[in-house]
Structures are given as C-alpha cells and as structure tokens.
Amino acid sequence: xxxxxxxxxxxxxxxxxxxxxxxxxxxxxxxxxxxxxxxxxxxxxxxxxxxxxxxxxxxxxxxxxxxxxxxxxxxxxxxxxxxxxxxxxxxxxxxxxxxxxxxxxxxxxxxx
Amino acid sequence: xxxxxxxxxxxxxxxxxxxxxxxxxxxxxxxxxxxxxxxxxxxxxxxxxxxxxxxxxxxxxxxxxxxxxxxxxxxxxxxxxxxxxxxxxxxxxxxxxxxxxxxxxxxxxxxxxxxxxx
Numbered sequence: 001x002x003x004x005x006x007x008x009x010x011x012x013x014x015x016x017x018x019x020x021x022x023x024x025x026x027x028x029x030x031x032x033x034x035x036x037x038x039x040x041x042x043x044x045x046x047x048x049x050x051x052x053x054x055x056x057x058x059x060x061x062x063x064x065x066x067x068x069x070x071x072x073x074x075x076x077x078x079x080x081x082x083x084x085x086x087x088x089x090x091x092x093x094x095x096x097x098x099x100x101x102x103x104x105x106x107x108x109x110x111x112x
Numbered sequence: 113x114x115x116x117x118x119x120x121x122x123x124x125x126x127x128x129x130x131x132x133x134x135x136x137x138x139x140x141x142x143x144x145x146x147x148x149x150x151x152x153x154x155x156x157x158x159x160x161x162x163x164x165x166x167x168x169x170x171x172x173x174x175x176x177x178x179x180x181x182x183x184x185x186x187x188x189x190x191x192x193x194x195x196x197x198x199x200x201x202x203x204x205x206x207x208x209x210x211x212x213x214x215x216x217x218x219x220x221x222x223x224x225x226x227x228x229x230x
Contacts, residue, residue: 048149053212
C-alpha cells in the first residue's frame, strides 16, 4: 500500500482539462512543503517520462498544457486542452522521511 | 545525448541470483546518482534502490533490503543491481534512471525484464 494515493482513473474529452491528485497518506511521507513531488507519464510498453518536477516545474520539451501545483499534503497535475496522445498512465513520486522513495499507485488517463 | 541501457535480465529460478547492469553514456556519469525502479506485469512503478554518485549512500526499498545490492563502477559508467534469493514477486521490468537533485528522475533506460519462475 503506497504512502501516496491517486485516483485509479480520470477521463476527459479532447480539449477539456483534467486534474490528477496525489495525496500523502502516511506520516512517513516527507512534508510537502519541501516541494519534492514529481510526475511521470508512461505509455504502454514504454519507459516513464518526466513531466513535472519539484511540484510545478516543467522540463524542456514538455508541452505547457501540463502544469503542477500543491496545496497542503496534496499535489496535483493538470492537463489543459487534453489531446489523444495524453492518454497514458501518470505517477506521482516523492520520498519519505526514512530516505526511501515512493511512487503513487498511478492514474490511468483516458481521452474519450 | 543521455542514454541509459539496462542488460542482464532473463528467466531465473526462485532462490537464485541475477545481476543487472545499467550502462550510461552522454553525460558525466560520476557526478550523478542512479536509481533502480521496477514494474511488475500490469502493475505500477515501484522504487527499488538508489546509489549516490560517489557510493557514499545507498538506499533500498523494504521489499528488497537484505537481498539486493546496488553498486557502481564510475570507470565503466555502469551501475549494477545484484539480486539474490529471488522470489516470484520480483518478476518485473527493471528500469534504471538518473537522479536529479536527490528528488526526481530526468532520464530513464528502456528496461530489462526479469522473470522469476521454476
């Protein structure tokens, strides 16, 4: 059982906006005020790809329709203007106070 | 360009050992930490282990602690994952990934499949 929770699935129509949440559920998860949450996109059979780091920073090459934010112990990934190629699994990631690391269980994004 | 290439995967019987390699190129390997992350068939990502650039610290998931050992050879630009006493639940694709600032992964390898089965 992950110390981070995500919705199992989120769906939206092309052009719509969707938001995926990532909530720390364990006292072991490091205080989110340290801003150490990142997000990864994974298409079937492919390696994960970094989409957002340190809560809200977008790497070069990632479309600006992807954005990240945080409120309290919940981080969020928003995809604005949903496109067909955004259909994938999305994972949040952080690390615990014991210096180990943890992924959320993943969210399947479906473009209707 | 940055490349990470895993090798050493295969089919192994329960209780046996296997060593994975992660060969890096396209960047100054000796200044970056490297992680291993795995994904069981049809499941999510699971962080496995991390080694700092100078081997000063190594960290492991509870699920592999005492059985897996991470190491590196900076002269060969390679990180290793020695996996002992393998179990069926270790069956997964194993990815290596480059660490950035001790809090995220910016590059990933393509993965190596490890199947533990009799």
